[in-house]
Amino acid sequence: MGAESSGCASRRQPSSSAAPRSSDPNAPCEAGQLLYRGTLEAGQVIRFARPKLFVIMGRPGNVRMRLNGRVVQVPNRGSPTAVIVTPRGLTPTSAAA
Numbered sequence: 001m002g003a004e005s006s007g008c009a010s011r012r013q014p015s016s017s018a019a020p021r022s023s024d025p026n027a028p029c030e031a032g033q034l035l036y037r038g039t040l041e042a043g044q045v046i047r048f049a050r051p052k053l054f055v056i057m058g059r060p061g062n063v064r065m066r067l068n069g070r071v072v073q074v075p076n077r078g079s080p081t082a083v084i085v086t087p088r089g090l091t092p093t094s095a096a097a
Helices: none
Strands: 014-018 026-030 032-037 045-049 054-055 064-067 068-070 082-087 089-093
Touching: 032 045, 064 089
Parallel strands: none
Antiparallel strands: 014 045, 014 064, 026 032, 026 054, 054 082, 064 068, 082 089
C-alpha cells in the first residue's frame, strides 16, 4: 500500500475502486503528482476525491470502480489499460497520456 498525499486540488467528486482480485493501478492526478502506486489485494479499496484522475491499470479485468456512488464499467483494452476519470465517467486513453 502506498497512498501518497499531493497538492492536487480536492473537489467533491469522489472516485473509489476495489479489487476483487489483485491488481496494480497507478493514479497520478492531473498535475502529474502520483497519488497511489501499488498492488490492490482482493477486497482492498482506495478512494480519491479529485475533479480528474488519470489511472493506469495493469490488470483492468480485476478492477471494479464506483464513481460518485455508481458502478462504472472499466474498459479492458489489454494490459496496461489507461483511463481518465471525471465526474461524467471513464474515458479510455493511451497509457502514455
